Amino acid sequence: MHQAPPPDLSVFLASSAHDMKNSLGMLSGLLEKFLAEQSETVFSGYKDLSSMLYETRRINNDLMQLLALYKLDQNLYPFDPHPVAVSGFLGELAAQNARLLAARRITLICDCPDTLVGHFDEDLLQGAINQALNNASQYTRGQIRLAAAMVDGMLEIRVEDDGEGYPPCMLGDEAAQLGVDFNRGSTGLGLHFARSVAALHKNKGRCGSLRLENGGLLGGGCFILQLP
Amino acid sequence: MADFISDFSRFKFLVVDDFAGMRTLLRDMLRECGARDIDEASNGKDASSLVSRRKYDMVLCDYNLGAGKNGQQILEEAKVNGWIGPLCAWVMITAEKTPDTVVGAMEYQPDGYLIKPVNSALLYSRLGKLLARKSAFAEIDARLKRRDYQGALALCDEKMTLDKGAYATDLLRWKTQLLLSIGEHAQARELFERILAERDVPWAQVGLAKAMQLSGEYAESRSLLEQVVAENPANVEAYDWLAQAQDKLGDLDGARKTLERAAQLSPNSPVRQKNLGDAALRQGDVAAAEAAFRKSMHVGEHSVLKTPDSYIGLAHILGDKKQLEEATRLLRKMPQAFNTDAAKIRAKAVEGLIARKNGNETRAAEAGAALAELVKNAQTGIDVAASMEAATLLLATGRQEDAVGLLAVVVQNNHDNAELMEQISDAFTDAGLASVGVQWMEQARRETVALMNQGVLLARDGKLDEAVAAMRHAVETMPNNVRVLLNCGHVMLLALQQQFDPALKREARQILLSANALSPGEKRFSQLISQLETLKPGA
Structure with a gap:
């Protein structure tokens, strides 16, 4: 049996971006749920919460784009029109x-x-x-x-x-x-x-x-x- | 047809996710969308068990479920076992879109993907559309269940004239699949060409290439598929078909490179890895073949699509490398992995063949004796590969009678397959029985042809009752010969057209269906069964 070569750093980049996306998915789902349960007049943190959701979405979008671009570059993206x-x-x-x-x-x-x-x-x-x-x-x-x-x-x-x-x-x-x-x-x-x-x-x-x-x-x- | 179903309350949902937080989130979102009936599963085992017991309208399944089966493997198992029909909407939830989640073969693709994060608004909109699409096909599906293929096609056309929207393409795609599945290759091809005249649609290009291969035009198919993968280098399905075309055209090197690329994109298919192993072996690259067979076994661990061929392939390689202990261990493990009579027989046969190749005649003889017992006690059918391997060892260990019993069935079911007939004659030669083999095969083939023709000739002379009896006898002798089964169905249809008999109609249907199970998608089957199903008493 021969030893596997150490993995390329780009593999970790892609796989951890993937992992981060999972966490962000949870985060934005929970934030949305929370926002839906609150009203602006009652909950003082409403505005901050919506900013948090905005930023979460932004990070998620960036990650999604980075991942997709990486895959397109590597000829790995399953383009499906x-x-x-x-x-x-x-x-x-x-x-x-x-x-x-x-x-x-x-x-x-x-x-x-x-x-x-x-x-x-x-x-x-x-x-x-x-x-x-x-x-x-x-x-x-x-x-x-x-x-x-x-x-x-x-x-x-x-x-x-x-x-x-x-x-x-x-x-x-x-x-x-x-x-x-x-x-x-x-x-x-x-x-x-x-x-x-x-x-x-x-x-x-x-x-x-x-x-x-x-x-x-x-x-x-x-x-x-x-x-x- | 309605573009959207807004009331989710009448549908049965299943949510599969290993992470409790995500499961709850999805369930709450579904409830927010109006769903009432929602089951949950946290792993592949529970999901399979639920899917096998309840008819869900929609399954929302996370692709990555930790240890055990992944989402795609659950879907494949459900489809192979017939737990879900075409009306069940399967939605795969993934963190990102990658080709390794896409296995390639169209029949195992989910109805949709949802990329995380998913919110309830998106869920409502996507699922509402999907449920509407499935409902729209319910009527067509009902006709298919009655095997009214022409009716299903007509309904498809009718719906297409009413709908020019996004559904129209769904209907078109569906119609092409139906045409291919009933063996109407020329019609399917014409339809693909019509679609492609308007737009460069990848699925229609792959479909056309597939139809070309079905009518033997491998060179045309290859050049079309080369274009497709040049445009879209991650189209796994296109690579699989391209490899097949290259293989048929004798371009072994090309086929192997194409399979390597496909396996690199989508490594989780046990069959693709096995094909890669075969391709490497044909080029004498034993190391690569060994790696591919091992990978096939590994990715097949939880898959219903795992194949005994990779075990057998690896065992032969290990045998040639004199790693006999590992080969034996592997072959002893095989019956547990597959648990069929055929797998037990193959494992024992190959164990003996390897022993013999390594000069251990005693062990080969022991395996031969055990094998003869296994063959005698087999409850289920012994496939061609198992029969050939078993017969080879039985002949070589002096059990000619047992071997001939197996080979007779192979000849009866495949008398027109030249390649297989050659393998049989090789097996005799290998055992030093070359002239016995030639004589035996000649006779077996002659008997087969005579038995096959008897009924057809009687029918031609108008002696339909006698023809039916003769065909029935032929089917009893050769229950796995597709040609015999179809001929029998045909003769019974002729008899029914003269005089209707509900029992004979049922018998004919059963026989035709078993022909279709053996060799799906034959045009003759769909024609005969359509005629049979439209027969009415007194007609």
Whole structure:
């Protein structure tokens, strides 16, 4: 019998990220349950609790993205696009974030035709859009719009807010390559993730993409994913 | 059809998680969603026992359950044993999406995955959709249970014209599976091609490649699958089919590399590891084969899909390496792991063959004697692999009569399988009985063919009563010969069309069903059974 070689550090990184995700899952489940049982008027720690939930979600999102990117890089991610009723999918995202957004007094408007069907990997898209919603909730004055429509044969999903919008350096094609954005306090992971996820979706020679704009129906930042 | 079921109160749920905190959390969330009937299990053993006793509408199962079975193994066991049907929704809960949780074979895939963290809003939305999807298939499933395949297909089409949403693809996917399962390969293929004309859908690409292999077009299948894995390097199912195509095309090296890649992505399949061992062995890489067989046994420990082939493969390797004690220990362990007559017979036969190969004739003879007893006392069927291994040892240890008894059954059931006939003749040659073997085989095959043809010829002459009697006799002699069973069903159908007889209809159905159990997915079976089921008294 020969001895097994010592495992590569990346294996531990991946497996402990996995473990941390389990713990965070429990943590955010319990926080949500607790929030649901309390009311803002009675429980003085309500606001702190909702911040705790927000931060937990953020860590979880980051971990999910890191893990997925690691696996994509290692050709280990089981990419699984399938047809999805988009309005249901957006409704799911809205429901997932409802408690959190309500606690921060943010209104989320969903805008999507009932009959719209998209073809994508639900888990990856969910990660990308959750991140965008989290971001928007930092910069909004009170409203976020989550919308989807077919544009030129591509499925377009938009996360718009009514905040001040992205700084000029983040807009345009070249800015898209920029990584770290200290102005918006982000590591660039979210955008890199969203961009990688979009690019993974291909069909009949067309490929998905991510675009950042200012304006939209609410006049603030717009995070726009296009999928073939 | 309804897109969503909002009332969870009429469904039976099972929650499986080893961690009490998570179980409680899931149960509370389900209650929040309106569920009333919720059972819980904390390990694979309890989960299997519950699933085997109650018909759950939905099982929420954590993938990682600590020691013992994992979630996927519980699902496989439930499917293999028929504890859950197509209407039970199985949702696997995982911390992350990885290919090692995805085993590959479509028939063992869960209906959905939930990635932690799960909250009640997400749970409600996902499960409501899934329950609606399952209910939508209930009508189709009812027709399938009556073996009304054409009716099920028609209903599928009808529903597709009504529904253009996300369900339409579910229906399409379902229809392709049904077509493949009843042997309508050409129709399935046409459907895959239609789907792919609109969109590059990975499952349809793999499906098309599979249909190509079923009609013998391995080169086309290979090139399609190479495209699929180039686009999606973690598609385990595509690798498995690609390896098969490469194997058939004689590209042993390619097949082995592909299997290695698949096993690296998804190491927990005992069958894939065993195939990898075979592939390595064919290339003479004994060390790699040994590792793969060991791995197959290891990952198969709690799996219903574990295979005796990896035990046998490893035992032969150990025998060749003169590690005789370990080989014996392994073979003595095998009957406990499988607990079938066939496994006992294989273990004893290979024990003797290894002893003989190592020059220990006494031990080989002892094994031969024990083996003859096992064969005589076998209660359940002895499969081809067991028959061949047993006959080889019996011939070599001078028990020609016992051997011939086993081989006669193999010939009767597989007289048109050239490869197997060659193996039989090798077994005779190995025992120094080459000319006896040739003579015996010639006669066995002649008798088989005569017995098979008798009923068919009588039916052709219109002597249906006599034909039925002859076919019945043939089935009694060759109960595992698919061709005989299907011919018998056919002749009985002809007789029934002339004069209806409910007892004969039942008999014919039973015979056709056993043909389908032996060789699932034959077009002739689905055609005959459909005709049989639509027969009515007086028709």
